Amino acid sequence: MGVDVIDxxxxxxxxxxxxxxxxxxxxxxxxxxxxxxxxxxxxxxxTHLALLHRIPAIYPFRYFxxxxx
Numbered sequence: 001m002g003v004d005v006i007d008x009x010x011x012x013x014x015x016x017x018x019x020x021x022x023x024x025x026x027x028x029x030x031x032x033x034x035x036x037x038x039x040x041x042x043x044x045x046x047t048h049l050a051l052l053h054r055i056p057a058i059y060p061f062r063y064f065x066x067x068x069x
Contacts, residue, residue, distance in 0.1 A: 018051040035060035
């Protein structure tokens, strides 16, 4: 299908920012957020940065859409 996966693990708020900085330079990019306590705790930051960088995203829980995702 011609799809490349970019694994961008994040363990801190700064890691999230760096990951979005990297994604913002890619063409035809999308984001799949995996379920977990970390992503749930930082859902506001993740959804905000996806919107800011205009990156389409798929979220694992409705809690992400409740904060703007």
